Amino acid sequence: xxxxxxxxxxxxxxxxxxxxxxxxxxxxxxxxxxxxxxxxxxxxxxxxxxxxxxxxxxxxxxxxxxxxxxxxxxxxxxxxxxxxxxxxxxxxxxxxxxxxxxxxxxxxxxxxxxxxxxxxxxxxxxxxxxxxxxxxxxxxxxxxxxxxxxxxxxxxxxxxxxxxxxxxxxxxxxxxxxxxxxxxxxxxxxxxxxxxxxxxxxxxxxxxxxxxxxxxxxxxxxxxxxxxxxxxxxxxxxxxxxxxxxxxxxxxxxxxxxxxxx
Amino acid sequence: xxxxxxxxxxxxxxxxxxxxxxxxxxxxxxxxxxxxxxxxxxxxxxxxxxxxxxxxxxxxxxxxxxxxxxxxxx
Numbered sequence: 001x002x003x004x005x006x007x008x009x010x011x012x013x014x015x016x017x018x019x020x021x022x023x024x025x026x027x028x029x030x031x032x033x034x035x036x037x038x039x040x041x042x043x044x045x046x047x048x049x050x051x052x053x054x055x056x057x058x059x060x061x062x063x064x065x066x067x068x069x070x071x072x073x074x075x076x077x078x079x080x081x082x083x084x085x086x087x088x089x090x091x092x093x094x095x096x097x098x099x100x101x102x103x104x105x106x107x108x109x110x111x112x113x114x115x116x117x118x119x120x121x122x123x124x125x126x127x128x129x130x131x132x133x134x135x136x137x138x139x140x141x142x143x144x145x146x147x148x149x150x151x152x153x154x155x156x157x158x159x160x161x162x163x164x165x166x167x168x169x170x171x172x173x174x175x176x177x178x179x180x181x182x183x184x185x186x187x188x189x190x191x192x193x194x195x196x197x198x199x200x201x202x203x204x205x206x207x208x209x210x211x212x213x214x215x216x217x218x219x220x221x222x223x224x225x226x227x228x229x230x231x232x233x234x235x236x237x238x239x240x241x242x243x244x245x246x247x248x249x250x251x252x253x254x255x256x257x258x259x260x261x262x
Numbered sequence: 263x264x265x266x267x268x269x270x271x272x273x274x275x276x277x278x279x280x281x282x283x284x285x286x287x288x289x290x291x292x293x294x295x296x297x298x299x300x301x302x303x304x305x306x307x308x309x310x311x312x313x314x315x316x317x318x319x320x321x322x323x324x325x326x327x328x329x330x331x332x333x334x335x336x
Contacts, residue, residue, distance in 0.1 A: 011335070082310060083310060187324065187328070188317065188320065188321050188324060191324040192320070242313070242316075245313065246316070246317045249310060249317075
């Protein structure tokens with residue numbers, strides 16, 4: 001796409017556009033177009049469903065596929081048990097769905113499907129998606145906290161054993177850091193994914209414009225950029241996993257706060 | 263200096279924050295590895311805390327990236 005114009009627009013890949021001529025669908029003045037973002041969410045959902053159904057056969061001696069699924073469920077089970085304790089058992093389905101959905105979304109966005117003409121869209125690189133996921137986690141924290149502890153939940157802002165003089169200063173700081181949690185949760189995932197994809201796009205533009213400037217530039221600029229791109233791709237796969245893990249980990253930590261206070 | 267040039271300089275300055283976050287993330291993993299090699303038995307139990315520290319340090323670098331993007335595009 002950058003052949004004729006020398007300048008590559010690294011933000012073009014994040015454009016949300018309606019597909020299949022659904023751009024004009026409106027209900028009560030709201031546009032309900034089926035966008036590429038929605039389509040890739042559907043792809044992630046279908047891939048996740050196929051992956052899970054293939055491994056839920058409950059065989060006594062698990063095959064390879066079932067082992068793969070059980071590794072993931074066991075991983076999240078251990079994570080929640082370590083961070084929330086026994087009371088965390090009921091949150092395992094939510095945190096597991098969250099983790100797997102984000103992981104599949106990140107990995108599908110990195111797939112080299114451009115080779116066959118399909119350009120995957122990383123929907124986790126939009127704050128509107130990750131923000132909603134973060135708000136869901138935060139809503140669970142608030143609902144569980146007020147449901148279990150009532151107004152006593154506010155003692156979360158004063159760590160036990162704080163002298164009264166210090167509490168006056170600590171409580172506002174704790175309140176602000178508590179209110180910042182959904183933003184930081186959503187922001188981290190969205191920016192990490194966006195930064196990685198922008199970086200890949202910029203490096204690929206170096207390769208293209210290096211070779212079109214002549215073989216000398218191609219060897220000097222294009223080949224090192226391409227090598228770096230391969231390495232960054234590997235790093236991005238790692239980042240996809242880490243970001244999904246961090247999202248699940250922080251959600252379980254916040255739920256731990258709501259379950260047990262401090 | 264006109265506004266566009268000032269914007270570019272501002273976005274470039276915001277990239278310093280990303281470099282600082284690199285120091286922070288390196289410090290988190292470096293310290294973890296240093297103490298994990300001294301006491302490998304206790305290392306596995308601290309991986310959750312390792313990633314909490316990583317997430318906190320990384321977030322500040324990502325905020326610098328957001329500031330650069332806001333300066334450039336908004």
